[in-house]
Amino acid sequence: MKGIVFTEFLEMVESRFGLEIADHIIENSELESGGVYTAVGIYDFSEMLSLLGNLSKEVEIPVNDLIYEYGNYFFYVLTKHHPDIFNYYKDPISLLASVEDHIHVHVRKIYPGAELPSFEVLEKTDEKIVMLYSSERGMYRFAQALMEKTFEHYHRNPQIEIEKIKENGTLVRFTAVINE
Ligand code: HEM
Structure with missing residues (x-):
């Protein structure tokens, strides 16, 4: 999955839910990248699933609604x-x-x-x-x-x-x- 999908996702999380939640979900996810993304890099889709799963738990919104x-x-x-x-x-x-x-x-x-x-x-x-x-x-x-x-x-x-x-x-x- 392209880095731009991750960088923009974290931008959205930050503007919608705040920096603290964005930091929190990165800390709680098992990320090979360590949560450091560049727009042109390529990262495993499992990292996105992990971020989404943790965000879902944190803000109590189903994963599919967050994807939407x-x-x-x-x-x-x-x-x-x-x-x-x-x-x-x-x-x-x-x-x-x-x-x-x-x-x-x-x-x-x-x-x-x-x-x-x-x-x-x-x-x-x-x-x-x-x-x-x-x-x-x-x-x-x-x-x-x-x-x-x-x-x-x-x-x-x-x-x-x-x-x-x-x-x-x-x-x-x-x-x-x-x-x-
Ligand atoms: C300006 C037009 C568009 C551009 C530049 C664009 C570009 C992209 C990019 C960069 C990704 C991420 C690829 C990755 O993760 O590696 C993506 C994914 C995706 N795009 Fe587009 N897209 C465009 C229009 C659309 C439209 C109109 C649809 C809907 C019909 C669409 C449906 C999707 C879906 C569903 C994915 C998620 C990947 C998946 O489901 O496997 N795209 N697109």
Whole structure:
């Protein structure tokens, strides 16, 4: 997992819950890195799980809800660092349909070693997109947040249905429909 995912996560924890909690979860997690991350480094996903687990205990919010919150925060990081991508796509469905074949392909080039999910587009019209999320990390709540924020960015308000094909969230079908 890329360092930027850790550095931004700790930024969010600090601004949302305070420096003390951020320090505390680093101290309580078994981290090979010692909790020192650089944006360009690569770290084990287990470190993120450990940080999330300890944060969850500390603030009494379920891990999956923290991942969702982090997804909302990460969207702003993406718009800040990559405004060109959001200028290039004129509507949210085109952007989402291009995550697999364009956006994350580019991400792999600029962030070597990135661990990315796969998104298979099962159906796409001007008002509807059905995508199959697949990742051994099971971060489908992160995907949900990024999807919702993508629609919000373009001032669209879809209905999003989430169906877990595998109970552990490693294979999940998203159906987004714009009804306005
Ligand atoms: C500006 C556009 C985007 C950029 C630059 C970007 C970049 C990234 C980066 C750097 C990571 C972390 C890789 C790692 O941990 O090694 C990531 C992960 C991820 N991205 Fe994107 N992303 C973009 C758009 C999206 C969108 C729109 C979605 C949702 C459909 C999405 C879904 C995900 C998910 C779910 C992960 C977590 C990893 C996993 O589930 O296995 N991304 N992305």
